[in-house]
Amino acid sequence: MSLLSNANDSIELVKTALDAKVALATAEEKERLADAKLALADLKLNIAELKEQNEQLSARLRTKNEVVYDDEGRAWVGNQAHCGGCLGSKDKMIVLRYHHADYYTCPACKMNYGDINRPRKSSPVKPDIPITLR
């Protein structure tokens, strides 16, 4: 974040220099100096927005680094199961709805995880017949 803080410091230095010039300026120069000060104020706002975006992205990255996928494709953060499909394709952390017996559904994409009638296995069962996608 120091790059953005440095930019803010630079803006303050320019503003101070502009204030010193205003006292000696002509009317036209005063107008241009006022425009320059407005532009600096806009820059400060842009920097504040960038800082906020940076903090949000950093928080998301920290969360993503904590994700552990299980063999069903669920994305776990601590004890909370999330939809691995939504996380992978849409970059969204959707909390899975738990039903019972290790059976979960995603409220967003309706993906099912686990099977009510099948006990949890350590690895997926390989099908005898090749699966074709339609």
Ligand SMILES: [Zn+2]
């Ligand atoms: Zn989903």
